[in-house]
Amino acid sequence: MTSSAPANARISIIGAGPGGLTCARILQNHGIPVTVYDRDPSSAARNQGGSLDLHADDGQLALREAGLIDEFFELARPEGQEMRRLDLTGRILDHHTPTEDELFKPEIDRGQLRDLLLDSLEPGTVRWNRALVEVGGPADGPRQLRFADGTTVETDLVIGADGAFSLVRPAVSPAVPRYAGVTFLEAWFEDVENAHPDLAALVGHGGATAADGDRCLFAQRNSGDHIRVYIIQRLPADWVAACGLRADDTAGIRARLLDAFSDWSPRMLQMITDNDGPYVDRPLLVLPVPHLWEPTPTVTLLGDAAHLMPPLGVGVNLAMLDGCELALALAGSATVAEAIGAYEKTMLPRATDIARMLENGAEGLLERHESGDTASFGAPQHP
Numbered sequence: 001m002t003s004s005a006p007a008n009a010r011i012s013i014i015g016a017g018p019g020g021l022t023c024a025r026i027l028q029n030h031g032i033p034v035t036v037y038d039r040d041p042s043s044a045a046r047n048q049g050g051s052l053d054l055h056a057d058d059g060q061l062a063l064r065e066a067g068l069i070d071e072f073f074e075l076a077r078p079e080g081q082e083m084r085r086l087d088l089t090g091r092i093l094d095h096h097t098p099t100e101d102e103l104f105k106p107e108i109d110r111g112q113l114r115d116l117l118l119d120s121l122e123p124g125t126v127r128w129n130r131a132l133v134e135v136g137g138p139a140d141g142p143r144q145l146r147f148a149d150g151t152t153v154e155t156d157l158v159i160g161a162d163g164a165f166s167l168v169r170p171a172v173s174p175a176v177p178r179y180a181g182v183t184f185l186e187a188w189f190e191d192v193e194n195a196h197p198d199l200a201a202l203v204g205h206g207g208a209t210a211a212d213g214d215r216c217l218f219a220q221r222n223s224g225d226h227i228r229v230y231i232i233q234r235l236p237a238d239w240v241a242a243c244g245l246r247a248d249d250t251a252g253i254r255a256r257l258l259d260a261f262s263d264w265s266p267r268m269l270q271m272i273t274d275n276d277g278p279y280v281d282r283p284l285l286v287l288p289v290p291h292l293w294e295p296t297p298t299v300t301l302l303g304d305a306a307h308l309m310p311p312l313g314v315g316v317n318l319a320m321l322d323g324c325e326l327a328l329a330l331a332g333s334a335t336v337a338e339a340i341g342a343y344e345k346t347m348l349p350r351a352t353d354i355a356r357m358l359e360n361g362a363e364g365l366l367e368r369h370e371s372g373d374t375a376s377f378g379a380p381q382h383p
Helices: 018-029 059-066 069-075 110-120 197-203 250-260 266-273 315-331 336-357
Strands: 011-014 035-037 051-053 083-086 092-096 107-109 132-136 143-147 152-155 157-160 178-189 207-211 215-222 226-233 280-286 299-301
Touching: 011 018, 011 143, 011 152, 018 035, 018 059, 018 110, 018 315, 051 110, 051 215, 059 069, 059 315, 069 110, 107 110, 143 157, 197 207, 197 215, 197 226, 197 266, 215 266, 226 266, 250 266, 299 336, 315 336
Parallel strands: 011 035, 011 157, 083 207, 157 299
Antiparallel strands: 051 107, 083 092, 132 143, 143 152, 178 226, 178 280, 207 215, 215 226
């Protein structure tokens, strides 16, 4: 089958996350039709996660190309770039306070970013409640998308923007995520200035982190007077069940954590004891490095579907840069196959280089730091 011109192709993006939506927005800006399919019943079906920092050299670059940078800065929190490194008593060892004009990586809530992108698309672009089951059809197309509701869609290009457990990935690669050996247990704190004032003062306007070599606490401001704490440990992926606990056994998990963090001060332990609601266990998963595949003229991947890495501030930024570059390649190429070749020629080596650099990055979060040690002074992103 001859590869279609992008403007005439039926382009399907699977996954309405920041990477897929960035790609859709830029395609529409260039007059290229696109449809996005997402498994959620609606845009408000679930919490989209915590705060993330968008970097000037990738995430912000993509938003500039999408024509949304001014709207982004209206929502972003430059003060969220503040970072504190604490010892086990809560004493500040290192402190980065952003200058008034510092805009390299301001924070924004993931949900706010997603809504910004969704609202920029043409009505009807996103088809909700369409959970992909598999990608069928010959490699040279057309492809068939089969959904859990029994419907099928024929398409000329499938873009997998559907994250760690991508159902598009098997069409080009047999790779599956593996456990990185480190888990994030998430705790939420609401109305922090009134209900948790000591924690609010400890964390400041951005993030605060402390580690003892085996464990780490990372607290991060979100908008709306919320703080999320990530309790980071080196544990088996099934550690909750292995301890004889259930995911909803908040008291049991808390007792297990207090035992593990027994050397930490009461001021730091409020991140474990005072949370509002249950904990959420998020084991860190990664894809093999390098993760490569043979070019296919009808399928490609972006973001975590292509290069799942530890959550060290690169995931969403790379996904949005991927989406931007893929859309521009489609806008500037004679055929879909040509565009995929150009995109993957840049994306795959870049992803490999960054993944190799971060391969043991999750372990690095646990390292004890002394005063003045700012080599890795930064914030993880929501897994």
